[in-house]
Amino acid sequence: MxxxxxxxxxxxxxxxxxxxxxxxxxxxxxxxxxxxxxxxxxxxxxxxxxxxxxxxxxxxxxxxxxxxxxxxxxxxxxxxxxxxxxxxxxxxxxxxxNRAMPRRRRSVWRALSQLWGNSPEIETRTLSPRSGAVHLRADRDRAxxxxxxxxxxxxxxxxxxxxxxxxxxxxxxxxxxxxxxxxxxxxxxxxxxxxxxxxxxxxxxxxxxxxxxxxxxxxxxxxxxxSPLFAHLDAETRAVVAEEIRFENHGTQELFPTGEVPSDSSEPLAGEPLIAEEGSLADDLIMVRAGFARVTEHLDHGDRTVGYLKNNDVFGFEELVRQWRSGAARPLRYSLRAIGYLDILRVPALVMERYVLPTLPEHLLPTETPAEAPSTPVWKRDESATGIEQPLVNFLIDERIINGTQSMVIDLDRCTGCDDCVKACAATHDGNPRFVRQGPSHGDVMIAHACMHCVDAVCLIGCPTGAIQRDLSLGDVHINDETCIGCGTCARSCPYDNIVMVEIADRAGQVITDRETGTAIHRATKCDLCAGQLGGPACQRACPNDALVRLDMSDPGELVAWLRR
Known part of the structure; x- marks a missing residue:
C-alpha cells in the first residue's frame, strides 16, 4: 500500500x-x-x-x-x-x-555511509510540510x-x-x-x-x-x-590612461544567437559582429573585458579561425609595438569578431605610445617572431607544441566549449559504452545521474552534456532566490537545493542544456506536490563536480578505460596531453 x-x-x-x-x-x-x-x-x-x-x-x-x-x-x-x-x-x-578554508570534503566514514544511506527512489528529499527559512550566509570562518x-x-x-x-x-x-x-x-x-x-x-x-x-x-x-601591460604604471598614470579609454560592447547576450543570421547566408561567421578587420590600420589596442572573441585570418575566399580571446586578453598589441618602433603604420594580421556578448576597451595608439610602451618591461615586448605575445590567440600560442588541428579548433569555438572550466571530455576511441560513469554519478546523487553521456563531437572527441562550470555562467542570470551561485572559494557553480523554487530560469538560460528540472519524491517514492495547486514540485539539478566527495568527480574515477576527463578548455595543452596519453 x-x-x-x-x-x-x-x-x-x-x-x-x-x-x-x-x-x-x-x-x-x-x-x-x-x-x-x-x-x-x-x-x-x-x-x-x-x-x-x-x-x-x-x-x-x-x-x-x-x-x-x-x-x-x-x-x-x-x-x-x-x-x-x-x-x-x-x-x-x-x-x-587567515584565509577561510574551501568547502570541506566528506570524511571516509560519511562517504562510505552514503552507499547504504541512499534511498531506492530517485531524487528523494526529506522535507517538512513547509521548509523553514534558510540563512544564506556562506559557511566560512571570517578572515x-x-x-x-x-x-x-x-x-x-x-x-x-x-x-x-x-x-x-x-x-x-x-x-x-x-x-x-x-x-x-x-x-x-x-x-x-x-x-x-x-x-x-x-x-x-x-x-x-x-x-x-x-x-x-x-x-x-x-x-x-x-593587466600585465598596465600594471607597471603608477596609479596616477593609470588614471590618465583610463580617461582616454573607450568602452564598447558587441553582439547579443545569447552565446548561440537565433534569428540574426539569414537562413540563406553563405557566410558562416555572419552572426558574429566584426570588431577589427585584417589589413586595416592598428589605431587602438583592444582589451577583452568580458566575453569571448573569435580571431580569424583571410584564407582563399573565406576566413580561417586561428583562435579566440577571453577576459584580459588583448588584440593588436604586436602591430602597435612595431609601428611605435618603426614609425610606420602597420596593418592588423588578424580579424576580430564577437562571440555572443562581448565587452571591450579601446586604448588609443597615441596613449599606448606616450604612456605605456616606453616604460613596458622588455620581456612583454614582442620580438620579430612573436610566438608568445599577449595578443596571440589562446589556441595559437604555441602551435608546434599543442598540435591543435584546425577542425578541432573550429569545433571547440563554434560549440562554445571554450567557455568551460570543467568540461566533460570523452575519448570515443576508448569509450566502450559501459555506463560505469553514469552509474557512479547516480550513486552519488539521489539515484539520478547529473549528466547525459551524449553531446557534440568532433572525430573521437565528444563533449558530454554535463555542467561545464563556465567562465561566463549565464545560468546565474535571473535566479530569483540566488539558489544557483558560485562557490566562494573554488568558483564552481552549485545549486542550493533548499532555496531552489523550481522556476526553471537557470535551465532555460543554460545555452548547453546542462541543467535539468526534475520532480522530487519523499522517502516512500511519492512525488512531492504543491499543497495549493496539487502540481508536482520540481528542483533544478546539474553536475556539481561531486562536491565534498573524496577523490573528486565520481564519473572520472569510475571510468575503467581512462576515456573520460574534466578539463579547463582555456588551456589547449591539457586537452592535447590527454588525447596523446
Missing amino acids: LSPATAISRPRRWDNPFDPDLAVGAVERILAAPVFRDLDPDRFPPGLLLADIVRNDARINRYQRGDIVVREGDYGNSVFVILTGTACVLYAGLPDS YLPDIDRVMAEQSIIPLGHGDMFGEISALSRTPRTATVFAGTDCEVIELRWQGLRDLRARDPGLRETVDHLHRTRSLLAHLAE
Whole structure:
C-alpha cells in the first residue's frame, strides 16, 4: 500500500530572506541610509514594495577592524553600502591572512555511509510540510588581516566611508571580486544580494545611473591594474590612461544567437559582429573585458579561425609595438569578431605610445617572431607544441566549449559504452545521474552534456532566490537545493542544456506536490563536480578505460596531453 503523497507549499522567492532575523528597526535604518533614502517608494508596484525588497534581500553585517569584507578573486553576488565606520580597498596582492578554508570534503566514514544511506527512489528529499527559512550566509570562518597597521602603512589603499558603495562589479557581471576590502575601523555594512540590486536598478533610474557609473569607472581601473601591460604604471598614470579609454560592447547576450543570421547566408561567421578587420590600420589596442572573441585570418575566399580571446586578453598589441618602433603604420594580421556578448576597451595608439610602451618591461615586448605575445590567440600560442588541428579548433569555438572550466571530455576511441560513469554519478546523487553521456563531437572527441562550470555562467542570470551561485572559494557553480523554487530560469538560460528540472519524491517514492495547486514540485539539478566527495568527480574515477576527463578548455595543452596519453 502506497503512503499518502507529501504536499508542501510551493517555495517562493522570499521564503528564504537574506537575514531571517532582520528586525523592523534594522529595515528602517537601511531605508534611511545613503543610497536607499533617495529611492522613490512610489516607483515600486504593490507586489514588489521597496520595504519588502530591503526586508528580504538586505542584511546588516558587523565587522571588527581588520576583518576582510570581500577578497580579491572570490566570487560574490552582492553589493555593499557602508552604514557606520570605514573600510579600505586594497588592489595590491593580499598580505598573509587567515584565509577561510574551501568547502570541506566528506570524511571516509560519511562517504562510505552514503552507499547504504541512499534511498531506492530517485531524487528523494526529506522535507517538512513547509521548509523553514534558510540563512544564506556562506559557511566560512571570517578572515582578517593580522597586522592591519602594517598593511595600511605599506600598501596603497583607497578609503571608503559612510554611504560609499562597493562590490557592484561582481554583483552585476558574475565575475570574481576585483579588489580586497577590509574594515578600517569597527563598522556596519549593508549587504544587498544581487536580486535586490536588480530590482532597485530596474525601478529607479538614478540608482541605475549611479551603480553603472561606479561599475564602469572602478572596473576599468581594476582591469588596468590587473593587466600585465598596465600594471607597471603608477596609479596616477593609470588614471590618465583610463580617461582616454573607450568602452564598447558587441553582439547579443545569447552565446548561440537565433534569428540574426539569414537562413540563406553563405557566410558562416555572419552572426558574429566584426570588431577589427585584417589589413586595416592598428589605431587602438583592444582589451577583452568580458566575453569571448573569435580571431580569424583571410584564407582563399573565406576566413580561417586561428583562435579566440577571453577576459584580459588583448588584440593588436604586436602591430602597435612595431609601428611605435618603426614609425610606420602597420596593418592588423588578424580579424576580430564577437562571440555572443562581448565587452571591450579601446586604448588609443597615441596613449599606448606616450604612456605605456616606453616604460613596458622588455620581456612583454614582442620580438620579430612573436610566438608568445599577449595578443596571440589562446589556441595559437604555441602551435608546434599543442598540435591543435584546425577542425578541432573550429569545433571547440563554434560549440562554445571554450567557455568551460570543467568540461566533460570523452575519448570515443576508448569509450566502450559501459555506463560505469553514469552509474557512479547516480550513486552519488539521489539515484539520478547529473549528466547525459551524449553531446557534440568532433572525430573521437565528444563533449558530454554535463555542467561545464563556465567562465561566463549565464545560468546565474535571473535566479530569483540566488539558489544557483558560485562557490566562494573554488568558483564552481552549485545549486542550493533548499532555496531552489523550481522556476526553471537557470535551465532555460543554460545555452548547453546542462541543467535539468526534475520532480522530487519523499522517502516512500511519492512525488512531492504543491499543497495549493496539487502540481508536482520540481528542483533544478546539474553536475556539481561531486562536491565534498573524496577523490573528486565520481564519473572520472569510475571510468575503467581512462576515456573520460574534466578539463579547463582555456588551456589547449591539457586537452592535447590527454588525447596523446
